[in-house]
Amino acid sequence: MRGWKLACLVLFMMALIAPSCGKKGDPFLARKTTSIRVVDLKGAWQGDYIELKGGVSDSADTADRAVTGSRVHYAIYPAAEPPCDGCPIAFQGFHSYGPEVVREGRFLCKIPGALRGNIYYFEVQLAGEKGILGPASNRARVLVE
Numbered sequence: 001m002r003g004w005k006l007a008c009l010v011l012f013m014m015a016l017i018a019p020s021c022g023k024k025g026d027p028f029l030a031r032k033t034t035s036i037r038v039v040d041l042k043g044a045w046q047g048d049y050i051e052l053k054g055g056v057s058d059s060a061d062t063a064d065r066a067v068t069g070s071r072v073h074y075a076i077y078p079a080a081e082p083p084c085d086g087c088p089i090a091f092q093g094f095h096s097y098g099p100e101v102v103r104e105g106r107f108l109c110k111i112p113g114a115l116r117g118n119i120y121y122f123e124v125q126l127a128g129e130k131g132i133l134g135p136a137s138n139r140a141r142v143l144v145e
Contacts, residue, residue, distance in 0.1 A: 034128030036066055038107045038137035043122055045144045050111045052122055052140060056102055067102040069127040071095075072109060073136075077119045079143060089121045089139065102126065114144045 041054040058066065073091040077083060101109045107124065114120060124137040 034066070034126075034132050034134040036126045036128050036134040038070075038124040038126060041107070041122065041124055041137040041140045043120070043140035043142035045114065045142055046110075048112065050114050050120060050122075050142050050144070052107070052109045052111065052124065054107045054124070054137060056105050056107055056126070066128050067099050067126050068129065068131060069099060070097045070101050070107070070109070071125045071127065071133060072097065072111065073123045073125070074111075075121040077121075079117050079119050079145070082119050091121070091123065114142075116144050119143050 036056065036058045038054045039057045041052060043050055043052045052072065056067070071094045073094045075089050075091045083089060095111065097109060101107055107126075109124075120142045122140045122142070125133040125135070127133055
């Protein structure tokens with residue numbers, strides 16, 4: 001009887017230390033991504049507002065119906081103290097917009113409330129299915145005089 005108990009104990013211990021049969025991954029679901037993005041972003045001061053516009057690129061050619069919104073990141077610097085060319089820009093916040101900013105493969109957004117004597121920097125991320133943000137656009141610089 002004693003040998004039987006010892007054999008069961010040895011088999012149980014071997015089962016505990018046996019190597020796993022597969023690769024362990026992160027305990028999270030994979031995040032979905034979207035490739036929808038604004039390209040060639042440009043900004044201009046229009047007197048009462050800043051106008052941002054650019055093209056929309058999507059590798060799946062479904063950009064107009066796939067955009068569910070956008071996030072426009074901004075940074076404001078005094079015109080007398082601009083950041084150096086090529087310096088990183090610390091964005092200070094963002095504005096969210098709905099799908100109305102994308103029509104016929106173009107991005108167009110009007111931002112009110114800009115103050116004279118400042119330089120504004122913008123980057124745009126378009127949101128796809130379930131609000132998932134795509135890659136950031138190029139950076140646009142607007143001097144408000």
